[in-house]
Amino acid sequence: MHPYRTHTCGALNLVHTAQTVRLSGWVHRKRDHGNLLFIDVRDHYGITQCVIETTSPCFREAENARHESVVTITGKVIKRTSETVNAKMPTGGIEIVIEDFKIDSQAEILPIQVNSDQEFPEETRLRYRFLDLRREKMHQNIVLRSRIISSIRQRMIDQGFMEFQTPILTASSPEGARDYLVPSRLHPGKFYALPQAPQMFKQLLMMAGFDRYFQIAPCFRDEDARADRSPGEFYQLDFEMSFVTQEDVFGAIEPVLHGVFEEFADGRVVSPVPFSRIAYKDAMLKYGSDKPDLRNPLLIADVTEVFKGSDFSVFAQAIEKSSIVRAIQGKGAATQSRGFFDKLNEWSRTQGAAGLGYIIFAEGTAKGPIAKFLDDARLARLKQLTGMEEGDAVFFVCASKPEAERLSGLARQKIAIELDIVERNCFKFCWVVDFPMFEFNEETKKIDFSHNPFSMPQGGLKALETQDPLSICAFQYDIVCNGIELSSGAIRNHLPEIMYKAFDIAGYAQEEVETQFPGLLNALKYGAPPHGGSAPGIDRIVMLLANEPNLREVVAFPMNQQAQDLMMGAPGDVTDKQLKELHIKLDLPPESV
Numbered sequence: 001m002h003p004y005r006t007h008t009c010g011a012l013n014l015v016h017t018a019q020t021v022r023l024s025g026w027v028h029r030k031r032d033h034g035n036l037l038f039i040d041v042r043d044h045y046g047i048t049q050c051v052i053e054t055t056s057p058c059f060r061e062a063e064n065a066r067h068e069s070v071v072t073i074t075g076k077v078i079k080r081t082s083e084t085v086n087a088k089m090p091t092g093g094i095e096i097v098i099e100d101f102k103i104d105s106q107a108e109i110l111p112i113q114v115n116s117d118q119e120f121p122e123e124t125r126l127r128y129r130f131l132d133l134r135r136e137k138m139h140q141n142i143v144l145r146s147r148i149i150s151s152i153r154q155r156m157i158d159q160g161f162m163e164f165q166t167p168i169l170t171a172s173s174p175e176g177a178r179d180y181l182v183p184s185r186l187h188p189g190k191f192y193a194l195p196q197a198p199q200m201f202k203q204l205l206m207m208a209g210f211d212r213y214f215q216i217a218p219c220f221r222d223e224d225a226r227a228d229r230s231p232g233e234f235y236q237l238d239f240e241m242s243f244v245t246q247e248d249v250f251g252a253i254e255p256v257l258h259g260v261f262e263e264f265a266d267g268r269v270v271s272p273v274p275f276s277r278i279a280y281k282d283a284m285l286k287y288g289s290d291k292p293d294l295r296n297p298l299l300i301a302d303v304t305e306v307f308k309g310s311d312f313s314v315f316a317q318a319i320e321k322s323s324i325v326r327a328i329q330g331k332g333a334a335t336q337s338r339g340f341f342d343k344l345n346e347w348s349r350t351q352g353a354a355g356l357g358y359i360i361f362a363e364g365t366a367k368g369p370i371a372k373f374l375d376d377a378r379l380a381r382l383k384q385l386t387g388m389e390e391g392d393a394v395f396f397v398c399a400s401k402p403e404a405e406r407l408s409g410l411a412r413q414k415i416a417i418e419l420d421i422v423e424r425n426c427f428k429f430c431w432v433v434d435f436p437m438f439e440f441n442e443e444t445k446k447i448d449f450s451h452n453p454f455s456m457p458q459g460g461l462k463a464l465e466t467q468d469p470l471s472i473c474a475f476q477y478d479i480v481c482n483g484i485e486l487s488s489g490a491i492r493n494h495l496p497e498i499m500y501k502a503f504d505i506a507g508y509a510q511e512e513v514e515t516q517f518p519g520l521l522n523a524l525k526y527g528a529p530p531h532g533g534s535a536p537g538i539d540r541i542v543m544l545l546a547n548e549p550n551l552r553e554v555v556a557f558p559m560n561q562q563a564q565d566l567m568m569g570a571p572g573d574v575t576d577k578q579l580k581e582l583h584i585k586l587d588l589p590p591e592s593v
Contacts, residue, residue: 004072010046014093016077021096023048024072024104026134027065029115037062039098041073044139048091050075052098061101068107068114068134074100122552127566129557141554144264145542149216151263152237152538155256161212161239166201168194168218173516178222180232188583194220197535199454200520202240203492206531207523212252214239216538222563228484228540230551231563236487237541240533246475246491249532250274250431257479257486257536261427264545271429275479279434288326288409290435293483294428296416300408301385303327303396312373315398323398326408327386330393330415334362340418341368344395347414353407357396361388370396413483427481427544434458435476438469438505449506451476454520455490456532457502464501479536481544489534496524 004024012021025043032038039050039062050073052062065071075096086092112120112131125132132138153163172179172193179193195201197219205213217238225231237256241249254273261270276294283290286299304324307315315325333340341358348356359368359382366379374382386394395415397407416422437457439450447469455474457463463472475491493499499521503513514521542554552558559565579586 001074008045009041009043009048010090012048012077012091012094012096014079017079017094019077020074020099021077022072022074023050023096024070026114027067027069027071027107030065030067038095039065039071039073041071042134046090049080049086049095050098051095052101056098056101058098058101061103062098065101065103066107066109068110068131069103070105070107072102072104073098122560123566126552126558126560129567133556138553141542141546141548142556144546145538145554145556148260148264148542148545149538151260152256152541153216155259156214156237156239159212159252159256161214162210163215164205164210164213165215166195166198166205166217170195170201171519173200180220180222183582183584185581196221197236198238200517202238202533203454203520203531204523206240206242207526207528211242212239213241213533217535225559225561225563228543228551230539230555230558231561232559234551235538236535237538238533238535240531242529242531244491244530244532246433246477246532249489249491249534250477253479253534253536257429257541260541261481261545265427267425269426271427275429275431277431277433280432280436280473281434283432284405288405288407288412289483290432290478291480291483291485292430292432293413293422294430295423295426295482296413297421297423298329298331298412298416299387300329300412301327301387303382303385306374306378306382306385307398310373310378312370315396318398322400324401324404325396325398326404327382328395328397328408328411328415329386329388330358330395330419331421332391333393333415333419334360334391336393336419341393344411344415344418348397348407348411351407351410352403353397353399356411357398358393359396360393361390364390368393429479429481432478432480433476434473435478436470437472437474437476437502440470446507447505449502452488452490453502453506454492454499456493456530457498461495461498461501464498464505469505475532477534479534484540484544486540487534487536489532491530491532494524494528494530496521499524 001022006022009023009025023041025041028040028042028047030037030039035054037052037059040047041050052059073096075098077094078097080093080095110131111124111128114131114134133142169182169192172181172191177196179196182192182194184190184192198217202213215238217236218233219236220233223231239253241252254275258270258273278292280290283292285302288300302324304319307325308319310316319325345356357370359366359371382394388394395411397404397411399407435451437450437455438447441448451474455476458473458475459467476488477490478488479486493502500510500513539551539555543551546554548554557567564570
């Protein structure tokens with residue numbers, strides 16, 4: 001007999017009755033029933049109930065085994081009585097009568113209860129992550145992650161993609177976030193950077209003649225944590241294709257994402273392919289966000305014209321100073337109490353707004369604090385622009401265009417939640433397309449790239465030479481699911497003259513471009529195919545499918561929000577010898593008092 005197990009803890013059933021078996025695993029739970037001690041033994045595969053009598057020679061050792069101790073038990077499989085069958089467990093029809101019991105590793109007193117759903121502080125969970133991962137939900141989440149990645153990988157291969165690995169130690173490049181830098185021992189004063197993404201390398205693979213590339217790629221960015229963004233590192237489904245249009249990219253990745261989400265949807269509905277396309281400007285107008293949550297049926301409309309020159313002086317005067325007015329639908333909100341509207345008004349102030357004005361359409365008339373300032377013609381135009389009908393309400397935001405977009409987007413989500421009209425048990429996908437190539441930076445008072453500087457501008461070189469830069473759209477796109485951005489992507493610029501011109505508009509001299517991007521620029525000069533791709537986030541995909549609100553629930557060993565690994569003690573100090581080898585001297589800030 002094997003020294004540790006003949007079966008796993010999820011394998012035994014009535015077929016094995018009367019067999020002598022051996023299991024190894026963790027003591028999940030113990031129950032003392034007087035003359036009998038029941039021990040649930042758990043491993044990766046499941047739980048098996050074992051029982052030992054007080055008269056057994058190994059009873060004392062079994063009694064002394066603490067929760068989460070690793071044990072090996074040998075015994076006979078017996079059928080449970082009808083009243084003790086546990087139909088919720090695959091092994092619930094049998095139990096093992098213990099004949100031999102061995103403690104392989106005694107556990108100390110636990111800082112986390114593994115056999116319960118009790119909540120523990122995040123710091124405790126991360127410090128003892130190896131225990132946290134033994135808990136049923138966390139264990140299932142990490143298994144789910146593995147299954148999802150395996151499915152994605154196979155679906156990409158089936159689509160004709162080949163998996164390649166790109167370097168982890170590379171050169172620093174200005175891609176938007178801070179780099180993690182690695183000092184070079186062999187080249188004093190020089191540094192590698194961990195890749196923020198394999199962007200340059202995947203483009204170079206296309207220029208090297210490969211046609212369809214992908215990898216489950218680790219990416220490293222020194223940025224702050226959010227619920228949908230891990231500090232430090234994350235993984236993405238990185239892919240690139242040659243000789244493709246934007247629609248070709250969509251056509252390749254949509255079946256992969258749709259298939260994976262349907263496979264793991266667990267009864268939830270997934271958007272059919274092709275996914276809807278929404279222009280960036282329409283997304284910002286109708287949803288107040290470039291990450292629209294399509295489960296929310298409410299829409300936003302621009303109603304500046306309704307209030308321009310109106311008797312409602314607060315809005316009319318603001319419009320003369322370049323503010324705009326956005327209206328957010330409130331379908332069916334006319335039946336709500338005054339407290340409902342007051343609550344939304346107070347909430348809006350916490351978001352930086354002066355308030356959230358509204359008009360209610362009920363009983364054949366318009367009511368509310370703003371309605372009396374609008375004549376019948378303006379009210380009719382308001383209803384036409386917003387699509388409001390009897391029984392509905394409409395809410396207003398008046399501010400500068402960027403602020404009006406932000407506030408109306410937040411209000412749209414808040415109103416839908418309060419009205420309880422956000423669709424449940426579904427995954428709503430869309431592409432956001434036609435992003436602006438450039439934007440005006442109010443701080444620096446100059447034109448910057450708004451998205452990815454290596455994207456192909458719509459209209460090519462002619463557009464860069466003849467159009468107002470702020471009017472140029474790029475072949476850039478994001479894929480969004482339930483209001484969460486899964487990835488950004490683009491058709492890449494494959495012509496050096498376009499690259500020089502685009503960077504010139506953003507204030508980069510030709511020499512600067514050649515210094516910062518020598519590898520890519522050099523490759524473009526030797527015959528680069530038209531190419532494009534994207535990189536959906538693995539962590540976010542798993543988070544959605546696991547129905548978890550935070551990425552840390554689907555990552556095996558995440559950092560905390562301060563980018564610390566509490567379990568391993570990283571980041572940590574290094575020795576003077578290590579610093580000397582790297583030719584580094586520390587210049588630390590004074591400790592705060």
